[in-house]
Amino acid sequence: MDWLSAMRLDALAAVDFHWLGLVLELMLMPLIAFVAGLGLVLMLRKIAARLQRRVGPPLLQPLWDIIKLHAKETQTSHGLIHEIGIVMAIGGYVAAVTLLPVPGMNGLAQQGGLIALLYMTMIPSLGLALGVGQCANPNGSIGISRALTAMLAYDVPMVIVIFGVAFHFGSLNLVHMIAAQQAGGVATWGMVQMPLLALAGLFALQGMLGKQPFEIYVAPAEIATGPMVEMGGKFLGGLFVMQCFQLYTGGALYVTLFLGGGEHWLTFLFKVFVVTAIPMTIAMVFPRYRTEDMVRLFWKWPTMIGLLGIAFVMN
Amino acid sequence: MTHIDQVPTPGAPLPVEIGVKAGAARTNPFARVFDELVRFAQSRSLFMLHYCTGCGAVELPPAMTSRFDMERLGIQPMVSPRQADILLITGYVSVKTLKRVILTYEQMNSPKYVIGICSCTVNGGMYWQSYATAKKLNDYMPVDIYIAGCMPRPEAVIEGLRGLIENIRTGRADAWKDYYRRYDYYLGNQQRLFGADWQTSTDVIAEARHYDLFGPATLGAHTALLEQHQRPLEALEMRIEIPELMRRRSRSDQDGTAQ
Numbered sequence: 001m002d003w004l005s006a007m008r009l010d011a012l013a014a015v016d017f018h019w020l021g022l023v024l025e026l027m028l029m030p031l032i033a034f035v036a037g038l039g040l041v042l043m044l045r046k047i048a049a050r051l052q053r054r055v056g057p058p059l060l061q062p063l064w065d066i067i068k069l070h071a072k073e074t075q076t077s078h079g080l081i082h083e084i085g086i087v088m089a090i091g092g093y094v095a096a097v098t099l100l101p102v103p104g105m106n107g108l109a110q111q112g113g114l115i116a117l118l119y120m121t122m123i124p125s126l127g128l129a130l131g132v133g134q135c136a137n138p139n140g141s142i143g144i145s146r147a148l149t150a151m152l153a154y155d156v157p158m159v160i161v162i163f164g165v166a167f168h169f170g171s172l173n174l175v176h177m178i179a180a181q182q183a184g185g186v187a188t189w190g191m192v193q194m195p196l197l198a199l200a201g202l203f204a205l206q207g208m209l210g211k212q213p214f215e216i217y218v219a220p221a222e223i224a225t226g227p228m229v230e231m232g233g234k235f236l237g238g239l240f241v242m243q244c245f246q247l248y249t250g251g252a253l254y255v256t257l258f259l260g261g262g263e264h265w266l267t268f269l270f271k272v273f274v275v276t277a278i279p280m281t282i283a284m285v286f287p288r289y290r291t292e293d294m295v296r297l298f299w300k301w302p303t304m305i306g307l308l309g310i311a312f313v314m315n
Numbered sequence: 316m317t318h319i320d321q322v323p324t325p326g327a328p329l330p331v332e333i334g335v336k337a338g339a340a341r342t343n344p345f346a347r348v349f350d351e352l353v354r355f356a357q358s359r360s361l362f363m364l365h366y367c368t369g370c371g372a373v374e375l376p377p378a379m380t381s382r383f384d385m386e387r388l389g390i391q392p393m394v395s396p397r398q399a400d401i402l403l404i405t406g407y408v409s410v411k412t413l414k415r416v417i418l419t420y421e422q423m424n425s426p427k428y429v430i431g432i433c434s435c436t437v438n439g440g441m442y443w444q445s446y447a448t449a450k451k452l453n454d455y456m457p458v459d460i461y462i463a464g465c466m467p468r469p470e471a472v473i474e475g476l477r478g479l480i481e482n483i484r485t486g487r488a489d490a491w492k493d494y495y496r497r498y499d500y501y502l503g504n505q506q507r508l509f510g511a512d513w514q515t516s517t518d519v520i521a522e523a524r525h526y527d528l529f530g531p532a533t534l535g536a537h538t539a540l541l542e543q544h545q546r547p548l549e550a551l552e553m554r555i556e557i558p559e560l561m562r563r564r565s566r567s568d569q570d571g572t573a574q
């Protein structure tokens with residue numbers, strides 16, 4: 001019996017408790033992203049209100065909306081895929097957030113990298129497509145076909161930008177990129193080193209967040225909010241949660257690539273809020289493009305700017 | 316088909332139980348705190364679907380935009396019944412629009428609230444003698460708040476909404492349960508207006524059973540009539556008219572105006 005207990009003790013001493021920290025990070029990162037996302041949603045609505053000379057919603061409005069939607073007493077589900085679709089939509093962003101290094105926490109960023117992150121941000125659109133497909137609402141189907149077309153449009157400049165940035169830093173690892181930018185100060189920030197790519201990236205961000213000139217798949221007055229048309233109660237609540245993650249992921253990714261990440265939380269969140277405020281402000285003064293116009297515009301200007309940026313990066 | 320005169324007259328409305336939550340009795344001591352929180356969130360966040368066929372609708376834009384700004388009360392417009400909490404009826408409902416209003420109301424997720432703006436929804440207003448308008452909205456669906464006036468000013472609209480918010484916070488705004496508990500009464504009034512074969516795409520009786528909102532007056536003479544005429548609900552068939560498309564394309568090819 002002695003050798004058994006001795007072996008057990010040995011095994012216990014040899015176990016590395018490193019993974020506990022990782023588990024904690026994996027739980028904390030989405031939580032922080034959600035809270036920051038609530039703030040971003042509030043900012044979005046406040047900006048809209050200010051530009052229209054209104055007071056706007058109170059501080060905790062995004063939270064009340066989500067609680068209320070989940071507390072609906074009757075829920076209209078259209079079947080299993082409808083529910084799985086929503087889970088996929090949120091889950092894709094939760095996974096993406098764990099791949100985004102934030103001050104003090106790297107999560108899975110060392111193992112993942114830019115390509116995996118990009119892949120994760122596409123899952124929500126596909127999940128939504130599945131879920132909406134089962135609702136069998138024509139408005140929803142039109143909305144989804146538009147959303148996938150929009151993805152086709154903004155992914156071209158986005159991939160060009162990602163490629164250029166990866167080439168510049170010589171790595172696909174986000175942790176390395178942040179370290180390189182923070183070691184050299186502002187002069188080595190992606191925005192200063194590759195201004196053309198940063199501009200194209202801002203374009204792509206506007207499309208990725210689905211904000212106004214490119215808001216073709218929501219279009220409330222035209223196709224009744226497209227994918228959201230059959231979503232009520234907890235389903236819409238899930239999409240509201242997804243929106244929080246979406247805004248945060250977009251902003252944080254841009255900050256990581258072009259603004260040197262953050263030395264600590266204060267500067268990091270400040271940068272994320274400033275970056276996300278740009279597309280929101282642009283959105284509130286623009287009407288909506290048509291689908292084909294959006295595709296044409298994305299494949300022309302940001303793509304051209306991005307290719308030019310790559311040419312500068314490469315020589 | 317049963318003739319409209321053979322539809323029995325609905326009886327007097329039953330008293331509504333107030334403040335009773337759906338489902339079984341709560342035993343968890345934290346349930347009360349939780350209910351309070353939920354009610355507060357529900358009162359602070361209201362998505363509004365406005366059915367603006369009446370003339371009272373012109374008072375809504377000022378109530379929503381920069382002058383009075385409903386969003387500071389947490390009220391914002393939504394576009395589909397599934398997403399909405401409030402159904403706002405602004406003014407007279409004709410027999411034809413009332414059908415749409417009822418279809419919309421039944422598709423909303425509970426808790427849902429109906430607000431009748433304008434005197435026309437209260438008692439028919441100046442359309443009292445019209446054969447084509449429904450007089451009292453709360454004969455056909457439970458109404459939470461009426462805002463009277465021809466037409467009420469935006470201040471009155473905001474005041475009414477504040478009243479609704481207060482009712483929700485204190486748990487008194489549960490008229491929607493009445494629609495399940497006394498479905499027979501509402502259905503009877505609807506049948507008297509639209510004919511005995513009136514049927515909506517929502518199975519209210521099954522919903523009442525599922526959500527434990529079944530009352531003694533859910534079933535009655537009118538639901539029996541409904542069952543007689545009811546056609547089974549089936550999913551909408553979706554198909555693209557390919558032959559039609561092909562014909563149009565070949566025609567435009569012949570014209571030499573291919574698009």
Ligand code: SF4
Pocket residue numbers: 369370371405406407432433434435436440441464465466
């Ligand atoms: S109450 Fe007056 S303003 Fe309102 S719908 Fe009737 S007639 Fe129009």
